[in-house]
Amino acid sequence: MHRGSGDTWVEGPDGARYWGRFGAAGLLVVSPRSEVLLQHRAAWSHFGGTWGVPGGARHEGESAVDAAVREAGEEAGVPAAALHVRFTSVLDLGYWSYTTVVADAADRFTPVVSDPESIELRWVPIADVGDLPLHPRFAEAWPSLRERL
Template identity: 65%
Template sequence: MTVGDMRPPFNGPRDPGDAWALGPDGTKMWGRFGSAGLLVVDRARGVLLQHRAAWSHFGGTWGIPGGARHQGEAAVDAALRESHEEAAVPADALEPLLTHVLDLGFWTYTTAVAWTVRPFEPQITDAESLELAWVPVEEVGALPLHPKFAEAWPGLKPLLGRRPALVVDAANVIGARPDGWWRDRAGAARRLLGALAAAAESGLPAGLLGLGVHTAWPHAVVVLEGQAKEALAGNDLAGDAPRLEVARAAGSGDDEIVERVRALREGGTPVTVATSDRALRERVAALGARSIGAGALREALAHP
């Protein structure tokens, strides 16, 4: 369910999260621990929307499957659970793209956005939906939307079609901290790749990528050069990490980064380069990429 839903009577035990959160001004929002919903994007068919049951708050409008978070439940997990309960959305048919958080101080609503990796048909599995439909992105705004979804939609719409890219100047990022990396460049590169592999699962702060949402799952390209190229020998950390690509530069790492950025930008992908090298930052800026310092990336990886 979406923001501010009214609920029908319950006929059995429920989670402590299935209760009202009360704001300082008396405002009531459903979900003691906040709520979450899932915006599923099928790039061939559009987005999955729920025509909301008449008994719900703003009944008859269109929104996304969702509901109250359970006690101790992560927001994305709640969005996946609720969408499965309400629309039979299979979690294994999805890959994460971003999250958007509405924070009222006493209560939050998290919209998790995911791309489909295989087609599926949603099914109405409870009384909370009048209809479920794949709606082309350009037609969403013409529907009578739930007011809070209508507020979020203009900011979400331009982010749905392309996964942002993060290109990492591994030599510069590794060299930004004097932790003995010069004694074992391959080992230092392995540690960086391990941290990026973890971030590929959990996501990165979207502000790091210049996005006005909460969390994003970019396609990361890590450029290795010199001795660091041995980082994956016998230990392919990136092999099982989604959205993480390792590029071994044949020559200059900077030149490899510039060519990677050029190719991504020609495809229309928004690109952020992680490096503190001023000359490299100027080169990628000329291609339309933004950049962040090595320290900013290290901090984000250290505090997921």
């Protein structure tokens, strides 16, 4: 872990654990075909086997947008230059936060599984997202995110 990295667990007052000392962020990329890029999480990961968005812990001083774009590049080969950020949605627990960054992709690129956190990456039509076994927090956020799309 390099200096300033937030790669560690935060424990809430109720004992629940959340990844990212400085919070976390994920990128919900929307293609020109009205699809979103989803990540099938590795079995060993937190809520493994579920679908969510590429993302992870923020580094100290790193903005949520920068963290989401960095993580999506590392985990899925998302080309930062092809993105236009549309909006953010924040879950703030007071002691930890998660920011979903929603961005349009200029083109439908081919995602690349580039680390062991992913089983698969897939473009999913917006109408079909709810049919997948979603990461519990993403499942909670999805109805509101879908409405804003």
